[in-house]
Amino acid sequence: MAFSPLSVVPRSAIPSPVSNQIAPRPFLKWAGGKSRLIQQYLDFFPQNFETYFEPFLGGGAIFFYLSCLFPVRGVLMDINPELVNVYTCVKDQIETLMDLLEQHRQNHSQHYYYLMRATVAESSIERAARLIYLNKTCFNGLYRENSKGQFNVPMGRYKNPRIFDPEVLCAASKALQLTQIYENPFETVLNFAASKRDFVYFDPPYYPISATSNFTAYNRYSFHAEDQIKLRNTFAELASRGVQVMLSNSDCPFIRELYQDFKIHPIIAARAINSDPSKRGKISEVLITSY
Structure with missing residues (x-):
C-alpha cells in the first residue's frame, strides 16, 4: 500500500472557524455522528x-x-x-456526482426509492450517487445492511427531502x-x-x-x-x-x-x-x- 508522508504547518492553538465561504461539514447523515x-x-x-x-x-x-x-x-x-467509495467520488468526481444526484432528485418517489434500493449500481460514481440518495431519503438517515451487505432501510417520511446541497458537497x-x-x-x-x-x-x-x-x-x-x-x-x-x-x-x-x-x-x-x-x-x- 503506497503512502506518502503528509504535513501541515503545526498549530499552537485551535482557533474558531472564520470564513466567508460555506464551511466544510458532513454531507451524509450517519448514526453516531459527532x-x-x-x-x-x-x-x-x-x-x-x-x-x-x-x-x-x-x-x-x-x-x-x-x-x-x-x-x-x-x-x-x-x-x-461503499462509504470509502462515496468519499473518493466526492473528492475526485464532484461534478459528475452532482449530475447524477440531480437525476435522483427529479425522479424521487416511493416507487423510485425502492427501485434504487434494490438496484445494484455498476460504476463507482453511480454507487456513490445511489448511497447519498438513499441516505438522504431513508428512515432517520440510518445506514444499515443485512448480512449480504444489502442496504435495507425503509423510506423516510419526508415531504421534500434535500437530496443534496451543491455548496456542501x-x-x-x-x-x-x-x-x-x-x-x-x-x-x-x-x-x-x-x-x-x-x-x-x-x-x-x-x-x-x-x-x-x-x-x-x-x-x-x-x-x-x-x-x-x-x-x-x-x-x-x-x-x-x-x-x-x-x-x-x-x-x-x-x-x-x-x-x-x-x-x-x-x-x-x-x-x-x-x-x-x-x-x-x-x-x-x-x-x-x-x-
Missing part, C-alpha cells in the same frame, strides 16, 4: 499536529470541523467499501483534496502513525451498554468485545510511540477498565436513534485521550 458533540471536544483536541488520521470515518464530523480551521492533510479510513470535496482515503481495518493505522506529529481519532462502533442498545448492528461488520480489546491495544501502541490519540466510546465499566491507564473525560450526548421517541434522551459517553 457534529453535536464537537463543542464538548474542543478542550481535548491536541494543540499541535501535522497529520490527521481517522480510521472509523463515518460522517467525518471531526475531520470537517478541523478543515474549517486550516487545510488538513490526513489519512481517512473505513472498512465499509463542493466544500467537502475541497477539504478532501489534501487527504488519502483507504478501505482499511482500523489497525492498519499502525502502518502510518508513528510520532507526536500525528493525531489519531477513533470513533468505533460503541460498546453496547444494554442488551437492547447494540450500536454495532448497522452493517455486516460486527464489532464485539474482542474487537474493543484489539482497538485498545492499537490505541496503547500508538500512545507508546508518542502519537496523540483520542477515542470516543460508551460510558460503561468495560470501556473504563480497558482505558484505565489513559485520561477519561465524560461527555453528555443525545441518543438520537430509537424506534421509541420516549427513549431518546441524554446519555453519558466518554472521550479518552493519550495526552
Whole structure:
C-alpha cells in the first residue's frame, strides 16, 4: 500500500472557524455522528499536529470541523467499501456526482426509492450517487445492511427531502483534496502513525451498554468485545510511540477498565436513534485521550 508522508504547518492553538465561504461539514447523515458533540471536544483536541488520521470515518464530523480551521492533510479510513467509495467520488468526481444526484432528485418517489434500493449500481460514481440518495431519503438517515451487505432501510417520511446541497458537497470535496482515503481495518493505522506529529481519532462502533442498545448492528461488520480489546491495544501502541490519540466510546465499566491507564473525560450526548421517541434522551459517553 503506497503512502506518502503528509504535513501541515503545526498549530499552537485551535482557533474558531472564520470564513466567508460555506464551511466544510458532513454531507451524509450517519448514526453516531459527532457534529453535536464537537463543542464538548474542543478542550481535548491536541494543540499541535501535522497529520490527521481517522480510521472509523463515518460522517467525518471531526475531520470537517478541523478543515474549517486550516487545510488538513490526513489519512481517512473505513472498512465499509461503499462509504470509502462515496468519499473518493466526492473528492475526485464532484461534478459528475452532482449530475447524477440531480437525476435522483427529479425522479424521487416511493416507487423510485425502492427501485434504487434494490438496484445494484455498476460504476463507482453511480454507487456513490445511489448511497447519498438513499441516505438522504431513508428512515432517520440510518445506514444499515443485512448480512449480504444489502442496504435495507425503509423510506423516510419526508415531504421534500434535500437530496443534496451543491455548496456542501463542493466544500467537502475541497477539504478532501489534501487527504488519502483507504478501505482499511482500523489497525492498519499502525502502518502510518508513528510520532507526536500525528493525531489519531477513533470513533468505533460503541460498546453496547444494554442488551437492547447494540450500536454495532448497522452493517455486516460486527464489532464485539474482542474487537474493543484489539482497538485498545492499537490505541496503547500508538500512545507508546508518542502519537496523540483520542477515542470516543460508551460510558460503561468495560470501556473504563480497558482505558484505565489513559485520561477519561465524560461527555453528555443525545441518543438520537430509537424506534421509541420516549427513549431518546441524554446519555453519558466518554472521550479518552493519550495526552
